Amino acid sequence: MSKRIDAIDLNVYYGSFLAVEGVNINIEPRSVTAFIGPSGCGKTTFLRTINRMHEVLPGARAEGQLLLDGEDIYESGVDPVTVRTMIGMVFQRPNPFPTMSIRDNILAGYRLNGTRMSKSKADEIVERSLKGANLWKEVKDRLDKPGSGLSGGQQQRLCIARTIAVEPDVILMDEPCSALDPISTLAIEDLINELKDDYTVVIVTHNMQQAARVADKTAFFNIAGTGKPGKLIEYDETNVIFNNPANKQTEDYVSGRFG
Numbered sequence: 001m002s003k004r005i006d007a008i009d010l011n012v013y014y015g016s017f018l019a020v021e022g023v024n025i026n027i028e029p030r031s032v033t034a035f036i037g038p039s040g041c042g043k044t045t046f047l048r049t050i051n052r053m054h055e056v057l058p059g060a061r062a063e064g065q066l067l068l069d070g071e072d073i074y075e076s077g078v079d080p081v082t083v084r085t086m087i088g089m090v091f092q093r094p095n096p097f098p099t100m101s102i103r104d105n106i107l108a109g110y111r112l113n114g115t116r117m118s119k120s121k122a123d124e125i126v127e128r129s130l131k132g133a134n135l136w137k138e139v140k141d142r143l144d145k146p147g148s149g150l151s152g153g154q155q156q157r158l159c160i161a162r163t164i165a166v167e168p169d170v171i172l173m174d175e176p177c178s179a180l181d182p183i184s185t186l187a188i189e190d191l192i193n194e195l196k197d198d199y200t201v202v203i204v205t206h207n208m209q210q211a212a213r214v215a216d217k218t219a220f221f222n223i224a225g226t227g228k229p230g231k232l233i234e235y236d237e238t239n240v241i242f243n244n245p246a247n248k249q250t251e252d253y254v255s256g257r258f259g
């Protein structure tokens with residue numbers, strides 16, 4: 001089930017360094033949102049606070065509220081592991097578990113939680129997840145072969161299938177196509193378009209054409225200089241951000257004047 005995300009006055013730190021300051025953003029369910037901006041403006045840092053992945057680094061923390069359908073995921077008593085099941089993440093480099101079979105990669109989330117299930121239930125999850133990631137036809141005859149034997153683009157779709165398998169509400173993607181060739185990139189972009197029927201999708205991308213192709217809304221982040229915090233400058237319909245932005249910084253960035 002797709003859920004809404006609201007960040008309220010969110011600050012993100014690495015130790016005493018304030019990396020991202022004062023983010024307020026409302027992300028609708030069943031939509032794709034792109035985060036764009038120059039290197040170091042905090043896109044990845046903010047993305048990782050949405051599923052509490054940020055805090056796995058020693059000294060890293062967030063302040064403020066991050067609501068998932070109105071429930072603050074930073075409230076005391078909330079288990080970050082549960083949060084990461086509800087809000088899945090796909091990384092820059094495809095990272096299937098290399099020695100595990102394709103099938104076991106899909107079931108990894110359940111195995112890690114110690115969930116027991118019948119073979120037919122497991123088969124059903126494997127098929128549903130691979131179909132959901134547009135990979136089923138390519139791998140259905142080799143489910144017991146290692147995930148590392150797939151092409152880069154297939155491995156990334158396997159990682160998306162592994163994320164879908166645990167039925168999350170939100171899928172976060174951190175430059176999911178940056179290690180892929182153009183054909184595999186298009187396959188992932190098509191898939192992102194389909195995923196928004198069921199999930200809230202947030203993607204960090206350096207590729208402005210990609211943001212324009214896949215995102216309903218786009219958030220532009222910027223940084224005033226080295227050592228300064230990144231900030232959300234403008235957030236609007238993708239079309240507005242690229243064709244008629246309200247802020248001069250956004251206009252300079254999308255027209256290629258810096259970054």
Ligand SMILES: Nc1ncnc2c1ncn2[C@@H]1O[C@H](COP(=O)(O)OP(=O)(O)OP(=O)(O)O)[C@@H](O)[C@H]1O
Nearest residue numbers: 014019037038039040041042043044045046057230
């Ligand atoms: N592990 C870390 N420890 C300390 N500071 C960090 C760490 N990771 C990132 N930073 C700093 O936080 C700020 C934001 O970095 P972040 O990687 O989120 O930016 P980004 O917009 O995603 O950049 P890029 O587009 O280059 O990936 C930068 O100043 C960066 O140096």
